[in-house]
Amino acid sequence: MPSVTSSLPEKHKLQGLDHLRALAITYVLLFHYQLFAHPDWVNSIGNFGWTGVDLFFVLSGFLIAGQLFDAVKKGKSISLKEFFAKRFFRIIPPYLVMFFLYTLIPFLREREHLAAWWKYLTFTLNFGLDLRTTGTFTHAWSLCVEEQFYLILPLTLLLFNHFKAGKKAAYILPGLFILGFIFRYVSWHYFVEPELSSDYFGAVWNQFIYYPTYNRLDGLLVGVSIAGAYTFYPQMKEAMNRYSNLLMCSGLIILIAAWFICTPEDTFITALWGFPLIASGYGLIVAAIVCPSNFFYKLKSVVTTQLATLSYGLYLSHKLLIHLCQNMLPKVGIEKNSNLMMACCFVAAIGGAVILRYTIEKPSLKIRDKVLQKWKREKLKESAAIAAT
Numbered sequence: 218m219p220s221v222t223s224s225l226p227e228k229h230k231l232q233g234l235d236h237l238r239a240l241a242i243t244y245v246l247l248f249h250y251q252l253f254a255h256p257d258w259v260n261s262i263g264n265f266g267w268t269g270v271d272l273f274f275v276l277s278g279f280l281i282a283g284q285l286f287d288a289v290k291k292g293k294s295i296s297l298k299e300f301f302a303k304r305f306f307r308i309i310p311p312y313l314v315m316f317f318l319y320t321l322i323p324f325l326r327e328r329e330h331l332a333a334w335w336k337y338l339t340f341t342l343n344f345g346l347d348l349r350t351t352g353t354f355t356h357a358w359s360l361c362v363e364e365q366f367y368l369i370l371p372l373t374l375l376l377f378n379h380f381k382a383g384k385k386a387a388y389i390l391p392g393l394f395i396l397g398f399i400f401r402y403v404s405w406h407y408f409v410e411p412e413l414s415s416d417y418f419g420a421v422w423n424q425f426i427y428y429p430t431y432n433r434l435d436g437l438l439v440g441v442s443i444a445g446a447y448t449f450y451p452q453m454k455e456a457m458n459r460y461s462n463l464l465m466c467s468g469l470i471i472l473i474a475a476w477f478i479c480t481p482e483d484t485f486i487t488a489l490w491g492f493p494l495i496a497s498g499y500g501l502i503v504a505a506i507v508c509p510s511n512f513f514y515k516l517k518s519v520v521t522t523q524l525a526t527l528s529y530g531l532y533l534s535h536k537l538l539i540h541l542c543q544n545m546l547p548k549v550g551i552e553k554n555s556n557l558m559m560a561c562c563f564v565a566a567i568g569g570a571v572i573l574r575y576t577i578e579k580p581s582l583k584i585r586d587k588v589l590q591k592w593k594r595e596k597l598k599e600s601a602a603i604a605a606t
Contacts, residue, residue, distance in 0.1 A: 422483040
């Protein structure tokens, strides 16, 4: 998941948003655990776990847009080289490790069949992803959505800056929201509805509604909207700060309503209204939790901090490790659908994320810092040389 950066004070922002990242990854783990043998009680709390990805989208939109908007507000130019370097060293090395493990060691695959290798490497897996023919490493679809977002957002801001669009550029956000409704309606009407009675309806729903980027922009757009409002309209942030706890309660109420409306999730109502409703609920919570007056703003938790730190590694590796545990541990007498098996699977997933963190992620971030420092020194030398002439 994205690195943590916004216009709010870092030490406070990290504390608040870490709770949400921990919630998101926990919800995703519970949802995906239903794909394996599991205790019956998991269904009752894990069914809505598919929205954990939507929370990650809101967080990504808020954090990445906040970083870029802060530079724009300060009159600084957006350095695409630095922006993409930060994203590359944060995201690509762990992702490539998992991709090669899945590719080179078939025993590790939780389901049959990988998609074509180029779809993983070009981050286009989420387009045309058919679960009838592809069952392994499919959770990378959401990373594809985020990578496409990381590419388009800074380029769009540079384009607006080139044409001096100013605050008029904000009108594109409601336009994209409206397009989302149109795309989802068309996708449902022409591709999903004809398959309502099909045995493969679930796969069709995912392929044409759930996975494509053009249908899943709501969370990212909500995050971008919050970042824009808080960066360019400080008075709005001050107003939200006065009512942050009420704002958070409103978000929770919306999510509770969404839970009823969007269960089951593969319906027309979810397709058309569910995604924006869920994004709005999580958006209100994000907008509230970054306010100093919010209860969670200063609340410290070692558990959520560590889960947030490991969330990217957990997301990448959890299916593989759950699959391995459920294949191996029955040999020592642990039943697949037992609570003990579930605990072992989650411990293994956390252990795998720790290994990925300290062997791949942290070394990659150190290389990133060295590269950025080198570029900074070179830029200072160029500026000094220009000033001397």
